[in-house]
Amino acid sequence: MERRTFLKGSMAGSAVAVAVGAGLLTPQSVLAAWPKEAFEAKGVDNAMSTLFGSKDSAASKDIKIKAPDIAENGAVVPVSITAAQSGIESISILAAANASPLCASFDMGANAEGYVSTRIKMGKTSKVIAVVKAGGKVYSASKDVKVTIGGCGG
């Protein structure tokens, strides 16, 4: 119960301040490419605009998201994305209800196939959104994942 209340409280706002504070200590020179603003953006639309310059994306059936319908542990949600587009530049994973929805963004090299798999944390039940940038266009697909235990805490 204690953990649950903490999770709710931390989602509200204090969390962001801490994240920003920690970010200031980061040696940014080493990681010039890391899109700090996109990772700290609140809400899917903000994260999308920061990352791609626009919150709009075309829904695509060529993107397949493999994730559990019900995740028993929100701290470890396996997500695999398969995209059939040609010329994929990047694949990003967003968890819609997380305080900062952007989980990961993968820049694909010329030989990389449209597939990535990783494990993400999800604060609560929400959509997992896969965003694929290919040929200058932005495509997306989403899948609902029900979380029974929150994972934002760790």
Place this chain on the structure above:
Amino acid sequence: MAKGIKIRATAKKDSTTVKALMSHPMDTGLRKDKKTGKVIPAHFIQEVKCEHNGNAVLTALWGPAISKNPYLSFKFKGGNKGDSIKISWVDNKGESASQEAQIR
């Protein structure tokens, strides 16, 4: 801190599948230490570079929402048995690790 990266790369026909497990706490900066009540500062991997024979195949940019001891898998075209796969990461504290493995 254990800085190991476990890599398994297998070539099948003209496609190579790489699976990697990294050892990292991936603290979000939101969690509190149960004993002291203090917030554990954010500590997470920000960038993972994957190279095949020295050519960048994939660069992963991660936020704190990636699970503890991160798992990453990807595929790429080409790659033969014995080729080198190198994976390296840098976290938000400037720590880093890298590991090389051969495609099997």
